[in-house]
Amino acid sequence: MEIFQDVVCPVCGCLCDDIEVSVENNKIVKARNACAMGTTKFLNYNNDRIPSPMIKNNGVQKPVSLEECIEKTAEILVKAKYPLIYGLSLSSVESVKVAIELTEEVGGVLDNQTSVCHGPGVQGIHDIGESTGSLGEIRHRADLIIAWGANLQEAHPRHMERYSYTSKGRYRNGKEDRNLIVIDVRETLTAKAADKFIQIEQGKDFEFINALRTALRLEQIQKDKVAGVPVEEIEKLAEVLRSCEFGVIFFGQGVTQVNGKGRNIDGLFSLTRDLNSWTKFLIMPARGHFNVAGVNQVATWQTGFPYAIDLSRGYPWYNPGETTIIDIIRRGESDATLVVGSDPIAHFPPAISKRLINTPLISIDPAHSMTTMVSDVVIPSSFAGIEYEGLAYRMDGLCLPLKKLVKEPDNTMSDEKVLKMILAKVRELKKVN
Ligand code: SF4
Known part of the structure; x- marks a missing residue:
């Protein structure tokens, strides 16, 4: 039996690099630390070969x-x-x-x-510029994690454990030191695990982002609700964003591949830029392959x-x-x-x-x-x-x-x-x- 340490998992964009793979007679028999998606690939990659x-x-x-x-x-x-x-x-x-x-x-x-998939996110870098960092920095410092149109729990099963919400970093001791807010059109598993879930109407991300930017600037929103969310709730969210020490937005295809596409991303990148006038804030796409x-x-x-x-x-x-x-x-x-x-x-x-x-x-x-x-x-x-x-x-x-x-x-x-x-x-x- 040969054991490989610190193997990088070739499945999702998390590239978890702590997998221990056991190989017997040129066959992978175990993949320790990998999530269900990673384990499935390591143990079954050989099925259905050409x-x-x-x-x-x-x-x-x-x-x-x-x-x-x-x-x-x-x-x-x-x-x-x-x-x-x-x-x-x-x-x-x-x-x-x-x-x-x-x-x-x-x-x-x-x-x-x-x-x-994330084309609009890449174009957002050209249009607005991206305030970003490393997952390691997020793990050590972030106290506010936003998952926007991104179902981290199911698409990147170890993301929260290794890099974000529940991960233990140098300055944050896991979940107790962090706040997870999910903004999505449906209650995903990530939303169920979050401290706060804000459900917005389908295709209304752009309106919601703009309302949030307005609230962030302490300006008045001339409506009772935006994207189905009461204005008081948007104002409270703006306050949470402004007052964190280190925030990050992870966005997924729930933003890039719905109505508004690139406009949503321009809005999110601009929101992140605005937030940096108040505190430290990053934005990052939750990439799939x-x-x-x-x-x-x-x-x-x-x-x-x-x-x-x-x-x-x-x-x-x-x-x-x-x-x-x-x-x-x-x-x-x-x-x-x-x-x-x-x-x-x-x-x-x-x-x-x-x-x-x-x-x-x-x-x-x-x-x-x-x-x-x-x-x-x-x-x-x-x-x-x-x-x-x-x-x-x-x-x-x-x-x-x-x-x-x-x-x-x-x-x-x-x-x-x-x-x-x-x-x-x-x-x-x-x-x-
Ligand atoms: S989250 Fe799972 S599938 Fe993704 S890289 Fe890590 S172990 Fe592999």
């Missing part, structure tokens, strides 16, 4: 060699005028770097899950832009709403798509998924998904943080090392290696042509 590289022939996927798949993928990408490369939130930083190089080489667009933040980080170093990067002009161009994957597919502009570790067919609107399969579709993925099932080329890969090592970025922007715990199956390799092989073949074909 057994072999495959190419679709007369509508049926048939096993072929890896080399054939690489060649076919390179041919599709070289032939395409405007290919898309999408996903990578479950890949390492190193894989993302190669994907960007490949996108540049084929003159396409690189996008990731950010464009359908374990390395979705890493894609934004790497893309920003490499191209200057965090996602939806169009490299077809010979220089990077970024315009969410125009260069985001769903918009490109909706306009019928793309003519091939390479998906890395993602399942857009299951998650995109049906009309977009339908269009996606009208052009050549390639999947690099360790396990079966709806997208791999309809792909023209399927390349099996290994799992980052279990079968290959690399780096990933936590939701607060801290970079952590992922470990290799077990050997990958014989016919698979990391998506970084697969992408490098495709890139080399693309360069070879371009030279010949």
